[in-house]
Amino acid sequence: MTEGPEPIPDPFSLAGRNAVVTGAARGIGFAVATRMLEAGANVVVNDVDGDALKEAIERLDDRGHRVVPVCADASDRTQIADLVRQTVDELGSLDILVNNAGMYEPTPLDRLDPAVVDRMIDVNVKGVLYLSAAAAEVMAPGSVIVHISSLGGVRPPFAGLSVYHATKGALDSLTRDMALEWGPRGIRVNSAAPGGILTEGKVQVTESPFFTAEQMDQIMARALSRPLGRMGYADDLATVVVFLASPAARFMTGQMVLVDGGFYLA
Secondary structure: OOOOOOOOOOOOOOOOOEEEEOOOOOHHHHHHHHHHHHOOOEEEEEEOOHHHHHHHHHHOOOOOOOEEEEEOOOOOHHHHHHHHHHHHHHHOOOOEEEEOOOOOOOOOOOOOOHHHHHHHHHHHHHHHHHHHHHHHHHOOOOOEEEEEOOHHHOOOOOOOOHHHHHHHHHHHHHHHHHHHHHHHHOOEEEEEEEOOEEOHHHHHHHOOOOOOHHHHHHHHHHHOOOOOOOOEEHHHHHHHHHHHHOHHHOOOOOOEEEEOOOHHHO
């Protein structure tokens, strides 16, 4: 038999699905939560910043779906367990996990701050690992995990972000291993890797004392030399995340999808 299953009537719909989006008070996470609500999902909006989370909830249009705010540190194992438990208690299931929470800070190799290095690894790697594992324990077949990776994990766009890039390379590796281990249970795991997305986090580079004005000019010139000729926006990534979480991507797992306007090719 070669026909396969019946076509899905609306393959991009998330109707009836319950999602968790971490780091969702602003930037990419907020855009993802917005698009998931539009696609029909109920969404647990998580962030470690309680004030920013409250503001985000006030700005979100729930479109008739459930929005549950959960203030929690997605790198703390106790709070991770509480986040998963609260999601199931409030919504009945956890069908989609978007690991967006992350730390982004310059780390020149000759001026390493051990506290920054440790915190970045805790948030960007260990937190994602433990939260994904906790989510997988309660996920039913057909569930999905989407990590937010980075172009820097496969091709550093410029020097000075060594530890951040290393954490995203680790995340890409975890994506493949999680896909292998959890695929037989019907759980798909993919990542969306932005490159040059304009969010509030850009000030970590543009206002960093580690980069001179000349270096910033070079960084921006190269960023704008990508084939599509512009920087990206949070919604450019959010729509790809919704695709990966949807039945439209039902035969994709273990993949890292670049969302970089062609920067990798430049």
